């Protein structure tokens with residue numbers, strides 16, 4: 001029996017859930033021509049399903065992708081330090097011929113005070129095979145930890161450090177001159193602290209908010225303890241039961257909620273070319289259980 005259940009949403013969006021709570025596909029809509037009710041429904045579906053896949057968006061170019069983003073929220077510049085070259089400032093281009101890989105589990109740009117809430121990714125050039133992307137449900141992962149561990153990590157904060165992935169790039173390629181992100185020009189990547197457990201500002205659900213890409217350590221505990229605990233949390237977050245995997249086709253767009261997910265792009269396509277264009281929507285300062 002197929003786990004897919006065609007469920008006509010009350011809102012009129014044709015949503016096919018990929019599981020009970022995580023991931024859904026949308027067919028038969030044009031992201032460039034949504035009416036206001038559909039935009040609202042999409043926004044709600046994004047919080048509910050955390051990652052949405054929209055097929056057949058062949059007409060969407062960078063400008064239309066940005067325009068679509070503006071209907072959902074405040075579009076940021078593409079990245080705090082990366083320069084994507086000959087594209088609009090809002091676009092972050094991941095080009096395999098320019099070291100644009102995302103083969104480490106991460107949540108986007110958590111190394112700033114207000115990480116982006118939502119990302120919208122469009123396939124521009126796809127390899128003939130491979131290059132799938134995986135998303136992990138950080139809320140389900142949190143909820144399926146034992147109560148004792150949940151209570152413990154509810155109290156912790158962690159340090160997020162963008163210099164691990166982008167420090168060399170900022171120093172060498174950008175000569176210490178990053179982009180203007182929310183009024184701040186990034187000349188260095190100063191580590192920031194976020195709660196280990198994030199309370200989602202819209203749904204109120206708690207989720208793990210640490211990621212191997214940018215989290216350097218848990219604050220205020222010995223290094224070996226931090227390492228051990230993070231390893232447990234990462235292994236749990238990325239269990240197959242918590243993950244959906246998307247096999248890209250031309251015209252696909254994926255949208256995800258960075259407040260409740262992490263993701264990883266498979267680097268398994270050899271020398272083939274792969275280009276993805278991402279835009280991000282402004283988020284808020286992550287809040288933990290103690291202050292929620």
Ligand SMILES: O=C(O)CCC(=O)C(=O)O
Nearest residue numbers: 094102121133265276278
């Ligand atoms: O290349 C991909 O599939 C995902 C890249 C990524 O991490 C992102 O767009 O945020």
Ligand SMILES: [Fe+2]
Nearest residue numbers: 102107108263
């Ligand atoms: Fe990413």
